[in-house]
Amino acid sequence: xxxxxxxxxxxxxxxxxxxxxxxxxxxxxxxxxxxxxxxxxxxxxxxxxxxxxxxxxxxxxxxxxxxxxxxxxxxxxxxxxxxxxxxxxxxxxxxxxxxxxxxxxxxxxxxxxxxxxxxxxxxxxxxxxxxxxxxxxxxxxxxxxxxxxxxxxxxxxxxxxxxxxxxxxxxxxxxxxxxxxxxxxxxxxxxxxxxxxxxxxxxxxxxxxxxxxxxxxxxxxxxxxxxxxxxxxxxxxxxxxxxxxxxxxxxxxxxxxxxxxxxxxxxxxxxxxxxxxxxxxxxxxxxxxxxxxxxxxxxxxxxxxxxxxxxxxxxxxxxxxxxxxxxxxxxxxxxxxxxxxxxxxxxxxxxxxxxxxxxxxxxxxxxxxxxxxxxxxxxxx
Numbered sequence: 001x002x003x004x005x006x007x008x009x010x011x012x013x014x015x016x017x018x019x020x021x022x023x024x025x026x027x028x029x030x031x032x033x034x035x036x037x038x039x040x041x042x043x044x045x046x047x048x049x050x051x052x053x054x055x056x057x058x059x060x061x062x063x064x065x066x067x068x069x070x071x072x073x074x075x076x077x078x079x080x081x082x083x084x085x086x087x088x089x090x091x092x093x094x095x096x097x098x099x100x101x102x103x104x105x106x107x108x109x110x111x112x113x114x115x116x117x118x119x120x121x122x123x124x125x126x127x128x129x130x131x132x133x134x135x136x137x138x139x140x141x142x143x144x145x146x147x148x149x150x151x152x153x154x155x156x157x158x159x160x161x162x163x164x165x166x167x168x169x170x171x172x173x174x175x176x177x178x179x180x181x182x183x184x185x186x187x188x189x190x191x192x193x194x195x196x197x198x199x200x201x202x203x204x205x206x207x208x209x210x211x212x213x214x215x216x217x218x219x220x221x222x223x224x225x226x227x228x229x230x231x232x233x234x235x236x237x238x239x240x241x242x243x244x245x246x247x248x249x250x251x252x253x254x255x256x257x258x259x260x261x262x263x264x265x266x267x268x269x270x271x272x273x274x275x276x277x278x279x280x281x282x283x284x285x286x287x288x289x290x291x292x293x294x295x296x297x298x299x300x301x302x303x304x305x306x307x308x309x310x311x312x313x314x315x316x317x318x319x320x321x322x323x324x325x326x327x328x329x330x331x332x333x334x335x336x337x338x339x340x341x342x343x344x345x346x347x348x349x350x351x352x353x354x355x356x357x358x359x360x361x362x363x364x365x366x367x368x369x370x371x372x373x374x375x376x377x378x379x380x381x
Contacts, residue, residue, distance in 0.1 A: 025053055029060050038068060042076045046083045055089055061102060069106040077106050091124045097133035104137020109146075112137035128163050131155070135169045139176075147173035148182075164190070168200050175208030180217065183208065187221075197228060203235045210243025218243050234260070238271045245278030250287070253278050269300045277309050285317045302329075304337045311341055315348040320357070324349075327361050334370045343375050350378045 028048045035041045045064055048054045068077045081099050089095040096119055103112035116134045119126050131154060138147045151170045155162050167190050174183035183205060190197050202225050209218035222240060225232055232240075237260050244253040253275055260267050272294055279287040292310055295302055307330055314323040323345055330337055342365060349358035358377055365373035 025051070025057065028054065029057070032060065032064060038071055038073055038076065041067070042080055045080050049080075049083060049087070055084070055087060055095070058098060061098065062105075065102045065106060074106060074108060077102075077108065078111060081111070085122075091122050093119070093124055093127060093130055096122075096124055097130045100130065100133040100137055104133070104140045107141045109138055109141045109143060126158055126160070128160050128166060131158070131160050131162070132165045132169060135166065135173075139169055139173050142176070144173040144177040162193070164195050164198060164201070167193075167195065168198075168204060171201065172204050175204060178212065180209060180212070180214055184217070197224075197230070199230055199233060199236070202228075202230055203233070203239065206236055206239040207242075210239045210246070213246055215243050215247050232265075234265055234268055234271065237265060238268065238274060241271055241274035241278070245274050245281060248278065248282050250275070250278045250282055250284070267298065269295065269298075269303060269306070272298070272300070273303075273306050273309060276306065280309055280313045285313070285319065288313060289319075289322065301333060302335065304335060307335065307337050308341055312344060315345060320349060320352065320354060324357055324361070328364070331364050331368050336371050339365075339373045339375065342373055346375050347378055 028044070028051075032041055032044055032048075035044065041064065054060070064080070065077055068074075068080075081102060084090065084095075084099060090099075096115055099115050100112045103109070103115065112134060116126070116130060119130065131150075134154075135147055135150055138144075138150065147170060151162070151166070154160065155166075167186055171183045171186050174180070174186065187197065187201065187205060190201065202221060205221045206218055209215070209221060218240070222232075222236075225236070237256065240256060241253050244250065244256065257267060257271065257275060260271070272291060275294075276288050276291045279291060288310055292302070292306070295306065307326060311323055311326050314320070314326070327342060327345055329335075330342070342361060346358045346361055349355075349361070355377070362375045362377060365375045
């Protein structure tokens, strides 16, 4: 009877304990989110770190560090991350890799490297997982040369075999740096090492090549996708649309766009913006306006990039009515754009003697509630 009662009571209490901890973590997360004073966020975060389950919540760590980095409170980022080293989790490579990544996303690469270098002292093994975290840290901080140096030196020094994530990271670094020959060389090396490139590999190369005018090389990579049976996704198509827009091959771009739809790949706003940009490059106002209309058909809203592409073009072509309508749309849709975009419209209207329309935009910019723009009429500058 004792055993039956004991088992019954244990079974009854375990879920309650789990639920209590779950609610506790949730309430802590909400409290951190609502806290206005960043200093208090730091203290609450450090206190919550004593809870084992809290330390497993990667999202809370990401959100808190991102918030502090946005406020440029790097000393406090260091405070909460260094605080984590007192826990036994630090001997777990995944936990250390997370700290490296968080430092990297904050641009604090010296601290990221320090965590990596200290891992052996904490009986924490260094495998390709932590190597990739370190490479990504320098990539996020735009220190592309160092990414290359680490890729060249650390695998040999530490007897770590790079995996596909490693190669994708170095390809991204070379593309961002503009070293496309090096990126393509690494692409060739992937197969030599017995690995197969994936969609990330191809998309990274396509984005870099097409966007920087290396259209022919981009086409060769596109062909390789077919050879390797890697189906192009929306990001792949978007990169190619950008490339076609750059070389003013909008007939092909429209065919490609329609091909996406037939294959069931829904174009996103970036794809439509690329097509609009292409017709702007060709000086084709009617087509640019037509494709602006496509945005609503796909149930998207124009973003700041959309307006920055088409509004100056409308003014250049003398379609002031549509330019004015889009300015009002920007205000009504609460789309945040650079003030220089709106000021350019005001200046153009004033130069064309459309003072009333120019004043209206200036007034709306000053009085709208979500984001006020300090616009001036040319005579007031």
